[in-house]
Amino acid sequence: MRKWPISLIAIAIFAMAIAGISALKQEPLYHTQSYVFGTLVDISIYGEPEERAKQLANQVLQDFQNLHNQLHAWKPASSNQPSELGTLNTAFANGNKPINISPQLATMLIDATDLSVKSQGLFNPAIGHLVSSWGFQRDEFTAVNIDDTKIQALVKANPRMTDIVVKDNTAYSTNPNVKLDLGGYAKGYALDKAAEYLRNQQVKNALVNIGGNIIALGQHGNQPWRVGIQHPRKPAAIAALDLADGWAVGTSGDYQRYFTLNGKRYCHIIDPNSGYPVQHTQSVTVLIPPQKNAGVLSDVASKPIFITVAEDKARTAAMLGIQYFMVIDQKSNIVVSNALAHKLEWLDPEVKKNSHVKLVTLP
Amino acid sequence: MLSLLRSPKPTFKHMLIGDWLTIIFSVMLTAYLFQTLWSHEHASKVQIRIGDKVYAAYDLNQQRDIKVHGAIGDAVIHISQGKVRFSKSPCHNQYCVHQGWLTRSGQAAICLPNQISLELIGEQKPYDSLNY
Numbered sequence: 001m002r003k004w005p006i007s008l009i010a011i012a013i014f015a016m017a018i019a020g021i022s023a024l025k026q027e028p029l030y031h032t033q034s035y036v037f038g039t040l041v042d043i044s045i046y047g048e049p050e051e052r053a054k055q056l057a058n059q060v061l062q063d064f065q066n067l068h069n070q071l072h073a074w075k076p077a078s079s080n081q082p083s084e085l086g087t088l089n090t091a092f093a094n095g096n097k098p099i100n101i102s103p104q105l106a107t108m109l110i111d112a113t114d115l116s117v118k119s120q121g122l123f124n125p126a127i128g129h130l131v132s133s134w135g136f137q138r139d140e141f142t143a144v145n146i147d148d149t150k151i152q153a154l155v156k157a158n159p160r161m162t163d164i165v166v167k168d169n170t171a172y173s174t175n176p177n178v179k180l181d182l183g184g185y186a187k188g189y190a191l192d193k194a195a196e197y198l199r200n201q202q203v204k205n206a207l208v209n210i211g212g213n214i215i216a217l218g219q220h221g222n223q224p225w226r227v228g229i230q231h232p233r234k235p236a237a238i239a240a241l242d243l244a245d246g247w248a249v250g251t252s253g254d255y256q257r258y259f260t261l262n263g264k265r266y267c268h269i270i271d272p273n274s275g276y277p278v279q280h281t282q283s284v285t286v287l288i289p290p291q292k293n294a295g296v297l298s299d300v301a302s303k304p305i306f307i308t309v310a311e312d313k314a315r316t317a318a319m320l321g322i323q324y325f326m327v328i329d330q331k332s333n334i335v336v337s338n339a340l341a342h343k344l345e346w347l348d349p350e351v352k353k354n355s356h357v358k359l360v361t362l363p
Numbered sequence: 364m365l366s367l368l369r370s371p372k373p374t375f376k377h378m379l380i381g382d383w384l385t386i387i388f389s390v391m392l393t394a395y396l397f398q399t400l401w402s403h404e405h406a407s408k409v410q411i412r413i414g415d416k417v418y419a420a421y422d423l424n425q426q427r428d429i430k431v432h433g434a435i436g437d438a439v440i441h442i443s444q445g446k447v448r449f450s451k452s453p454c455h456n457q458y459c460v461h462q463g464w465l466t467r468s469g470q471a472a473i474c475l476p477n478q479i480s481l482e483l484i485g486e487q488k489p490y491d492s493l494n495y
Binding site: 006010014032033034035038039040042044061139140141142207209211212213214220225226227228229230235236237240249250251253255256259285347 | 375378382386389390393412414415434454455456458462463464465467469470471472473475476478480489490491492493494495
């Protein structure tokens with residue numbers, strides 16, 4: 001039978017064609033993951049030679065680590081030296097004598113204060129004492145005994161960002177109860193820094209993700225970068241969206257850091273007005289159009305929307321200039337701003353099937 | 364026709380309609396199987412990362428426990444016929460274990476304290492990064 005070899009040749013050619021196509025599909029994408037800021041950092045760089053992409057990603061990670069050491073709210077930079085933020089917090093507690101701070105920290109404090117004022121104090125990095133009394137200033141936290149009296153006292157002490165006076169790279173606080181915890185700011189700041197660094201290095205296409213705050217540069221080949229939004233109660237994405245050049249997205253959830261006590265979930269997002277963890281919301285996602293501090297906004301803007309009650313969420317978003325947002329409440333009901341709804345592709349089968357998605361237009 | 368099919372000295376030039384049909388049919392069948400079996404909904408592998416390194420990728424079509432050593436201790440990852448989960452972890456809050464089964468491509472479970480991540484990989488990645 002001479003026929004078989006011919007068919008075999010045809011099949012071999014076909015197989016080679018498949019192999020050829022898949023070899024062509026090998027794209028110039030470098031991807032790495034690491035753990036910084038107590039969370040997962042994920043960096044993709046497209047269109048650079050692998051060696052260079054690797055070097056750039058390592059530099060970005062190194063910068064993150066340095067920033068993390070500088071801003072750590074409870075871990076010293078080394079065994080006998082507190083972090084820069086730790087030193088500042090000690091000075092705040094000990095009176096109102098100005099101490100020297102780095103220009104970088106001074107810039108951050110001024111910016112964070114602006115945002116705090118803009119959010120009417122709902123974004124408040126000055127409540128470090130509350131955060132630590134709820135036990136969240138630990139790598140591995142446990143359920144705490146809730147001390148209502150103490151919490152009320154800490155709320156009454158009214159620590160605000162406007163208590164901090166920053167001048168000529170010095171800072172002091174007029175209120176000794178101010179304790180900075182930049183947990184809701186530093187990751188966003190780091191994103192902006194990373195984007196700036198990569199752009200200066202002529203990188204056209206990259207995607208940087210620090211624990212759920214993501215910024216995009218350029219795109220993934222001939223398509224935009226695509227980002228999945230985590231379902232707050234399932235190990236899967238609830239939706240996906242394209243993240244165009246310069247856009248950033250951030251999610252705050254009650255599922256990343258929390259403990260349960262008597263069947264109740266206590267998450268790390270604390271309402272500065274009550275002093276208690278927010279319990280009415282599972283997650284808030286904000287999408288930020290390109291601007292100088294897109295990363296910072298992707299981190300900061302979700303918190304005030306998370307903290308306010310359902311009726312006020314759209315108003316709070318508008319107050320912060322946020323057009324694109326999604327809220328998932330404790331009953332897993334979804335509220336999406338019209339602007340964001342146009343950009344989302346639902347992935348969750350339940351949401352697709354019986355969409356309990358409510359659209360809102362900003363006031 | 365039948366005699367032609369049994370032609371004693373066939374060459375490439377003399378391939379008959381039946382040969383071509385067979386080839387076209389196999390190509391179409393392959394393409395069809397490719398589409399259905401390799402569809403991105405069904406993950407085929409789990410990629411395990413420890414710290415910043417890819418530790419290994421395992422086929423999902425098996426039943427096995429994998430013990431891996433993370434930043435704070437040993438975790439056990441359980442693979443069972445197309446799905447995977449953290450079954451044991453030394454971390455305090457056990458979020459990773461409570462995440463449960465991962466079944467679809469693109470799904471991920473992360474244990475931050477132990478710095479281990481699982482990601483299901485199919486033919487296509489549904490997204491480049493997850494906004495967790």
